Amino acid sequence: MKKIAVVMMAIVMVLGLALTACQPQTVVQTVEVEKTVVVEKAVEKTVVVEVEKPAEAAEAPKVAPGELRIALLLDGPINDQGWNQGAYDGLAAVKTKYLADVAYSESVARADMEAAFTDYAARGYNIIFAHGFEFSDAAEKVAAQFPDTIFVVTHGKAGLTGDNIATIQYEEEQIGFLLGILAGKMTKSNKVAAIGGYEIPPIAIPFKAFELGAKEVNPNVAVSISWIDSWTDIAKMKEAANAAIATGADVIFPVASGASPGGLYAAAEAGVWGIGYSGDQYIFAPDVTLSSGIVDTGLSIELVVDEIVNGTFKATDYWYGLKDNVVRLAPYHNTEDKIPQDVKDTVAEWTQKILSGEYEVPIKMEF
């Protein structure tokens, strides 16, 4: 009886682990793309295939376009309609564009990060993207062991050391500032609320810029910032938004991955404005969502792969912002007619000021 019990428990556990996306080795989904002869020829014609020279240690490794094997490590699920889904879409775009061989692992836990990097590098993936700040240390460590593999950490610690490691940085203060202008202009109660998942730089920075933007156009506005300590507790996000609405806020700006929609639902129920983030989140509350701050992580991944294919890749920090269209304002959609023209004009004006370099949002990511 005992033995059966142990076996049963083991079966349940293994089944669970196999289905859970937290163990990279078990859920690696490799999508092989059949490369037709025609396309390969076309690629060879246009691009000079460079032979890797290990002697030149100072230069970043090069990857021929026909040999692209790209892996992506994510810190959450690919269907969060935001941060991770964007990266997944980017991977899919690169796969189609370059007929690359791609693979990804979702919800990689901190403890498994190093193993996940090593695993992909050892299996011959020549470009490994890691999607999130917390991958930085593990990437730096493993990159030293695989000098011919390119490591790119999105939102990574700036200035990682190594000739084969780069980071992507987003000028999120720009979009946070613009959303703040929108909120500051639209609020009637002069109270707006930003609600975050966890108090970490990638969220705290756009929040600070949001406050700055709101105060720029409306000195009387009070911006409250609160945290729910979760990326998934959508019910708690809804309650947090309810709490903010109860204390007078009439613009809600939730940023918490999968939990974000809760804030937009609360806004829709109470009939106050909502603002989305990461992706275009108007679908959750079409009638009250003013706009969304899009951080197109997918496009940024595509841009870096372009650099690699063109042979211009450098082991550096790539900064992407409004000018690259990586960070941008989503369309107003259903609220197009509800937002006064002068508000739209003010937003457009500040967008131009930032684009032209006339104004620089005085908030920077600190490490």
Add this chain to the structure above:
Amino acid sequence: MEIIFTSDFLINLFSAGVRLAAPLLMAALGEIIAERSGLLNIGIEGIILLGALFAVFGADFSGNAWVGALSAVITGAILGLIFAFITVTLGGDQVVTGTAINILALGLSTYLFRLAYGLEGSSHEVEFFRPLAIPVLAEIPFIGPIFFRQSLLVYLAFILVPITAYFLFRTMWGLSLRAVGDHPRAADTMGINVTRTRYLAVTAGGMLAGLAGSILTLSHLNIFVENISAGRGFIALAAVVFGQWSPVGAMFSALLFGVADAFQLRLQTISKILPYQLLATIPYILTVLALVGVVGRAYPPKSLGTPYLREGRGS
């Protein structure tokens, strides 16, 4: 800060507290029934999660929120039976089995959700239980808006408190169940079927945990997102201990947790005098105090966590 003392603020605060308490309470009631029979089911976190998912499936495929709630109950019952089979029939370790159910539920819910709705799933809305004001009662000042303008599932959680208490402490079945939890061998000697009692108790507990999941997806919201339970099962476990294995006690601890949570969310938006993390820990500090005997000595059922093997030695 003076806003805190207005009646609108307090009504809104307690009304949110009741909403936040409901899923904790429902799951805690189920866990009390299971634990009173001697089975420590820490798998309720997973059962809540799968209950939440199947509630959405049921409501979506039938277009009826009741069918959703029923699917959640059936899901909970099945998981309860699996737990009972491993721990009662096979005598497996209860903590390991519970953990296994939690891991299974996390993986299975993600897998099934994507299978059904693909990657765009988190925007999929279903039929749900809307807030329902109870005539007359909802008009009572202060109390009305707090307790009587909630959704049906929230009412159900609170109605189940006296029912569970009556069942446990005033009926023959309740007495047998508690006897099995305190001293299974004595109960067995007196002709109570220990195996059957524990099976029924943990299955009923699973049903309530499943229903607790449906409160999240069919009452507070009308969508499912991955890992929506977000640790509520573990807080419900704490509510059971804090409530000293009594339904009324569990109700007050669930309300305390709910109101404390609602309060810290509000305080964050009003002022920054205290770090919010500090406020968020208050219920857990109280739980620890309860455990060390400050709030009142807590006596768990004596055979809690130990399998009962008829032919075996001991208990």
